[in-house]
Amino acid sequence: MDTFIKKEHYNFIKKCLSDLNTTFKCCTDKNIVETCKLSTRDQIFNLFEALTEEQITLIDINTLQTALDIDSYTKKLDGYVYGMAPITNAQISKLFKKEHKIKMPDSDAQDTPHVYLSWIDESIRKLFIVYPINDKLVGMACRLPNSNSKNKHICTLCHYVGDETEVACVSPVCKATSSDAGAYRSISFDVCLDSKKCNDRITSAEKLENLLKDVCQIK
Known part of the structure; x- marks a missing residue:
């Protein structure tokens, strides 16, 4: 699979997940945690105009439950990030x-x-x-x-x-x-x-x- 995540979008995803991680750590109400996760998921998917099934599976955060999950998720995304093309x-x-x-x-x-x-x-x-x-x-x-x-x-x-x-x-x-x-x-x-x-x-x-x-x- 080719790179498809803009550098600034990757940074935005990390910021959203940092906020979600705070919710994981500080909130004991499962309904609130789930609501925050759904909101974060929507924010991430709204960054993209069109995605393949493979890309959807990669960026979906439904399975994230802990800080370790988030860390593994961002590391996995890192290989699909692209930025400005090199210039001479x-x-x-x-x-x-x-x-x-x-x-x-x-x-x-x-x-x-x-x-x-x-x-x-x-x-x-x-x-x-x-x-x-x-x-x-x-x-x-x-x-x-x-x-x-x-x-x-x-x-x-x-x-x-x-x-x-x-x-x-x-x-x-x-x-x-x-x-x-x-x-x-x-x-x-x-x-x-x-x-x-x-x-x-x-x-x-x-x-x-x-x-x-x-x-x-x-x-």
């Missing part, structure tokens, strides 16, 4: 033509399934993000802050809360909505600096897609 350094260079001698992602950055590709070039203090929209690669270069405050930030993509060593307010420069030639505007958003951890937490790509559409003026 040439594709990255083409996306960021205005960035001279851009540092490329680490060689192992694409070894595991990921929702989006991101890396930091400390020499120019920029964070880069690449993601496919409508089967076309889209990228944005974001300026990193120079200050190191202890203020807490919430990642726009995965909702993780951390200080500026973990989550920073970055600013991509983007074309203005104005028709004036050469007009630019700047927006900002909070994002995890460790994209691997963010990719393991993000449960939906919707906010990432909306950001990229805004920055790159994609309708």
Whole structure:
């Protein structure tokens, strides 16, 4: 059976099962536990538009009863998870033509399934993000802050809360909505600096897609 579970959907399933596991541990009412399990099952199946009988059998949680069952279930799903297709350094260079001698992602950055590709070039203090929209690669270069405050930030993509060593307010420069030639505007958003951890937490790509559409003026 081929991979059929998007990375962000896999993260969502794990989050749902974490909540279900809490119910297993803390609730003694069997009816409530069963209701929570049915609700979780519906949430998982609603992620998919169409499934084969084999896929249905794989993702069904009816037999889960304990934390050990959940752990075995997620490990079983892991082999059917896929992420963003690998991209080459040439594709990255083409996306960021205005960035001279851009540092490329680490060689192992694409070894595991990921929702989006991101890396930091400390020499120019920029964070880069690449993601496919409508089967076309889209990228944005974001300026990193120079200050190191202890203020807490919430990642726009995965909702993780951390200080500026973990989550920073970055600013991509983007074309203005104005028709004036050469007009630019700047927006900002909070994002995890460790994209691997963010990719393991993000449960939906919707906010990432909306950001990229805004920055790159994609309708």
